[in-house]
Amino acid sequence: MLGAGVAADLFPDAPALGALISIENWFELEVIGILAPEQNSLLEVGEEFTVDDRVFLPISTLERVTRFDVVSILWGEAVSLREIETAKRQILAILDANHGRFDGVHHKFAVHDWAQLLSTIESTTGTITAMVSVLGIISLVVAGIGVMNIMLVSVRERTREIGTRKALGAQPAAILNQFVVEAVLVCGGGGLAGVGLAAAVIALIAELTGWPGLVSWPTVRLAFLLSFGTGLVFGLYPASRAARLPPVEALRHD
Numbered sequence: 001m002l003g004a005g006v007a008a009d010l011f012p013d014a015p016a017l018g019a020l021i022s023i024e025n026w027f028e029l030e031v032i033g034i035l036a037p038e039q040n041s042l043l044e045v046g047e048e049f050t051v052d053d054r055v056f057l058p059i060s061t062l063e064r065v066t067r068f069d070v071v072s073i074l075w076g077e078a079v080s081l082r083e084i085e086t087a088k089r090q091i092l093a094i095l096d097a098n099h100g101r102f103d104g105v106h107h108k109f110a111v112h113d114w115a116q117l118l119s120t121i122e123s124t125t126g127t128i129t130a131m132v133s134v135l136g137i138i139s140l141v142v143a144g145i146g147v148m149n150i151m152l153v154s155v156r157e158r159t160r161e162i163g164t165r166k167a168l169g170a171q172p173a174a175i176l177n178q179f180v181v182e183a184v185l186v187c188g189g190g191g192l193a194g195v196g197l198a199a200a201v202i203a204l205i206a207e208l209t210g211w212p213g214l215v216s217w218p219t220v221r222l223a224f225l226l227s228f229g230t231g232l233v234f235g236l237y238p239a240s241r242a243a244r245l246p247p248v249e250a251l252r253h254d
Contacts, residue, residue, distance in 0.1 A: 004037040005052035021055075027065045029057055084113050140226060143190070144234035151183050151238035155245075162242050163251035172243035179242050183235020184228050191227025195220055 007016045020028045038052050063069045078087035088111045095109045102108055155162070162175060199215050206213030 001033045001035060001056040002031055003035050003052040003054045003056075006055055007031075007034045029055075029061070084115065088113060140230050143187075144230045147183055147187055147231060148234040148238060150186070151179060151235055152241070154182070155179065155238050155242045158242075159245065160251060162245050163247050163249070166245070166247035167251060175245075176239045176243040179239035180232065180235045183239065184231035187227045187231030187235075188224065191224050194227075195223055 002010070002016060002021075010016065010021060011019060016031050016034055019031050021031060022028050035051055035056075059071065074091075076087065076091055078084045092107065092109065092111050096107065099108055165175065166172075202213045202215060205211065
C-alpha cells in the first residue's frame with residue numbers, strides 16, 4: 001500500500017495499481033492499493049503523523065525478506081473519540097490472548113493514547129486564547145479612544161456646519177445620529193479591513209506551510225459586532241457634544 005505522496009512521486013504519469021516497486025534493489029513489491037491523501041495538521045513533526053509519504057507492507061513479508069521478527073510499536077485508530085477506551089481494552093485483550101502475561105498477572109504491553117497530549121494542547125490553546133482576548137480588549141479600548149478623538153476633532157472643525165443646520169431647524173437627535181453613524185462606519189470599515197487582512201494572512205500561511213487554513217464565520221461576525229459596538233460606544237460622546245452645541249455660538253465659531 002502506497003501513501004498518496006509516494007504514489008504521486010513514483011508514478012506521476014502512470015497508474016500505480018499493479019506496478020512493481022523495488023526496495024533498494026533488495027526485493028520487489030506489487031502495489032495493491034493507494035491511500036487517500038491525508039490533510040496536514042499542526043501536530044506534524046516531520047512526516048511522523050501523516051501516511052502520505054509512507055509505504056505499508058504485510059509484516060509476514062517483512063519478516064520473510066529481512067529476517068526481522070521483532071515489533072516494538074503498533075499503531076491503532078478508534079472508530080470515534082468515544083470509543084477510545086473500548087479500543088484500548090480490546091487491543092490489550094488481543095495482545096494478552098496472543099502473547100500471555102508475565103507470571104500470568106502483569107501485562108507485557110502498554111496501550112497509550114493521545115488524550116494527555118490533546119489535554120495539554122487544549123490547556124495551552126486556552127491560555128493563548130485568554131491572552132489574545134486580553135490584548136484584543138486593550139486594542140479595542142485604545143482604538144475606541146482614537147476614534148473618539150478623531151470624532152471630537154471632526155465636531156470642532158464642523159462647528160459652523162452644525163450651527164447652520166440647527167439654525168435651519170435640524171433637531172439635536174438628527175445631529176446625534178449623524179455623528180454616531182459616522183463613528184460606526186469608521187469602525188466598521190476598520191473591522192472589514194482587519195478581517196480581509198487576517199483572511200489574506202491565513203491564506204498565505206496555509207500556502208507556505210501546507211497547514212489547513214480556515215476562516216471561522218462566527219469569529220468574523222463577532223469581529224464586526226465588536227467593531228460596530230466600539231464605534232457606537234466611543235462615538236456617543238462626540239455626537240452628544242455636537243448635538244448640544246448652541247446654534248448661536250456654533251455660528252460664531254471661526
